[in-house]
Amino acid sequence: MYDATRLAALVAVAEAGSITKAAARLGYTAPALSQQLAKLEREAGAALLVRHHRGARLTAAGELLAVRARRVLDELDQARHELAQLAGLSGGRLRVGTFTTAGVHLLPPVLSAFRRAHPDVELAVTDYEPPGGIAAVVAGDVDLALTHTYEPSGSGPPPVGIVVEPLLVEELVLVTSVGHRLAEGTGRLAVTELAGRPLISSAPTHPPRRGVENALAEAGATPAVVCESPGYALVCALVSAGLGVAVVPEMVASMSSAPLSVRRLEPASFRRTISVVHHGKRATAAAATLLALLRGGFGRGSGGSGAG
Structure with a gap:
């Protein structure tokens, strides 16, 4: 069964002519919308989009599915409206x-x-x-x-x-500046490899982070730069500037506006x-x-x- 959110993403791209514009219309980031579309293509078993320098266009399979998707979404909107009236x-x-x-x-x-x-x-x-x-x-x-x-x-x-x-459950990953030695390789990096490295910490006294900070400290990775803020934007900016490395949630790493290299850690028990x-x-x-x-x-x- 096709997911209505992904069908809406396909229709939005068809109408906007690009993934970036469609993402802005729906309130997604472009990478998040691309992930939804990739899942829809796997469900459909066919390529639905062709990307080009001006944006994206639908394939024949994409056009066919988009026509049906509009009908489905219209029916769902009508059902929601009627149910809303019933539910107050x-x-x-x-x-x-x-x-x-x-x-x-x-x-x-x-x-x-x-x-x-x-x-x-x-x-x-x-x-x-x-x-x-x-x-x-x-x-x-x-x-x-x-x-x-x-x-x-x-x-x-x-x-x-x-x-x-x-x-949602997501792994915590290592982020480094682009080209950093710890970013080399494709396998998981042992947490013990962080021992003695300049580690940038996001508010280590903040309750949700305490367990992670303590586990990193047991592995020999203690904060060298502390950001007295629970937010990750500053942490990623400092990492990108080469002031240290950090362990952050995977979404934070993927959505960072600062250029970073990302590597998964071993053990994979660091999660949010x-x-x-x-x-x-x-x-x-x-x-x-x-x-x-x-x-x-x-x-x-x-x-x-x-x-x-």
């Missing part, structure tokens, strides 16, 4: 919490789909550095929130009545889980609808898509 989603407000990278790279396409289906629902998005989103849901400041935890870590059970539902925090069966109709979109878009197993 013709008004009201949905308050969403997120952390920065998820808010930039994961949430926009999902909120865009929600807005298309429920244009009368007012949206409010607030940034919370994890685990602040959990407290915000408990306090009733937001209806649901995206948060994350790191492995190794020591995260405890959620508060009573709160559900923390995993959506992105989760959605909600009230379970007590969730509002709007929150339950957004949850369904989040599960449909990201809740199908682990992958290299996460943030910080």
Whole structure:
């Protein structure tokens, strides 16, 4: 069965004439949209796009599928509209919490789909550095929130009545400046190879990162440059400038605007889980609808898509 999000991506490219323009329209990054299209081509068993210097055009197979996709998407939009009226989603407000990278790279396409289906629902998005989103849901400041935890870590059970539902699991990878010696080779790099190397750390006292920092320290990799901020943009910029290396989530590495080299680590137990925090069966109709979109878009197993 074809995924509606990927069908929408194909239609957007057909209408925009390029992956970059289609990504901007849908609220994706171009690499993320390309991944969706590649999955759709595997599902279809045929090439759907031909890239050229001015953008991209659909193949004959792509045109055929796009015609059908438009009909499917129109029917789904109509169904959402009718269900929204039944569920009382013709008004009201949905308050969403997120952390920065998820808010930039994961949430926009999902909120865009929600807005298309429920244009009368007012949206409010607030940034919370994890685990602040959990407290915000408990306090009733937001209806649901995206948060994350790191492995190794020591995260405890959620508060009573709160559900923390995993959506994505991504590896932490090594990022270096382009041409750095540690970037050489295609195999995994032993974490012990980081011993004595200038390591750039993102807020090592920040609770979600403590377990990772401690494990790196046990392997001999201790911070040489500390960024007193939980954000990764500065870390990647300093790495790109050659001031050290860093261990960051795979999505952060792939989406960085600064040029970097990336290498996977051994052991592969350094991970980050992105989760959605909600009230379970007590969730509002709007929150339950957004949850369904989040599960449909990201809740199908682990992958290299996460943030910080």
